Amino acid sequence: MGNPTKLEPNKQLDWKWQSRKSLRSLSDFEQYFDLSVDEKKAFAYNQDLFQVRATPYYASLAHKTDINCPIRQILVPQFKEVEAYKTQSLKDPLAERQNNPVPRIIHRYKDRVLLLVTDFCSVYCRYCTRKHFTATGQAVISKKDFHLALDYIYKHSEIKEVILSGGDPLTLSDEKLDELLYAIKGIPHVELIRIGTRVPTVMPMRVTEKLVKILRKHKPVFLMSHFNHRKEITDLSSQALELFVDHGIPVMNQMVLLKNINDSADAVYELSRALLRLRVKPYYMFQCDPVVGTEHLKVSLEKSKSIQRELWGHSSGLAMPNLSLDIPDGGGKVGIVPDFYQGSEAGTHFFVGFDGVKGVYKDPVE
Ligand code: SF4
DSSP, rough: OOOGGGOTTTTOOHHHHHHTOOSHHHHHHHHTTOOOHHHHHHHHHHGGGOOOOOOHHHHHSSSSSTOHHHHHHHHOOGGGSSSOOSSBBBTTTTTTGGGGSSSSEEETTTTTTEEOOOSSSSSOOOOTTTTTTTTSOSSEEEOOHHHHHHHHHHOOOOOOEEEESSGGGGGGGGHHHHHHHHHHHHTTTTOOOEOOOOOOHGGGGGHHHHHHHHHTOOOOOEEEEEEOOOGGGOHHHHHHHHHHHHOOOEEEEEEEEETTOOSSSSHHHHHHHHHHHHTTTEEEEEEEOOOOOOOOOOOOOOHHHHHHHHHHSOOOOOOOOOOEETTTTTTTEEEEEOEEEEEEETEEEEOOOTTTTTEEEEOOOO
């Protein structure tokens, strides 16, 4: 593992200490890891990279020497991030900037908007989809931009859900979150708020009773957690997840399939079962977006489909995350299911199940 002895035992449970002491430079990372030549080289090209940052807690979960450790690959940059790519390499793969009617609002789907409340995260995941915004020094939403966002939501009565995103919304103070949630819930047609966050994974000590009570006050608030690997589930992150659930906040997990990190049915299954034991529903399993600097972490779609097919036959529906892909350049999210349907003829539909058993389904006679 990384070097937990670098943690100060009496302070490591203080999230503000975790944030202050985050690893940001080559020398910080060298205190935790025996870096490979390739990893060191990445730091030398710092200006071309997506920012580097990790909490001491999250770094301590990664392996000190093994460059193939899943957590290490998520947080330590590789030189491959700055190399030219053979296929797609997009700064804004979801074309969010084309669906950005006012600052900080992304409105792609009719009944919901994303509200980017901060560009800051406690850890910068190397595969991040939103590199066009995250870690770009834009900080917490200003009063002016928040009022513009509220005004936009207010004028669009079709918006039923507001998804707080970023960056990571749970890096804001309790007071700021309370203020934002109160204002958003004050809009009559907003039915619920979702919060997308990696905080339970990378800085679980941030999840306090005070925080969850604030979220509960503005119910319904759904928490979209983001665990990619079973190793990320520790006693502390388990306590954080259970605190949300115990306070009536539904938690759904979104993961990204990543090469050599979690790209096997066993890895997904193990994570899903661990989440379910904590009452967290595995929700989405995303195909990695073709974002700049991420080529080496992408899994082929064929492989993702084979993982899903294997899971289909061997895990319960509760444990099954939905494989989903965002069509590059703003085509939106599409669900991908194994090819069970084989076609039809005169009202008879042909199927082959996950283990090869064939059968037909007949339409009713009109
Ligand atoms: S926490 Fe989310 S927004 Fe932040 S770097 Fe990771 S994937 Fe990107």
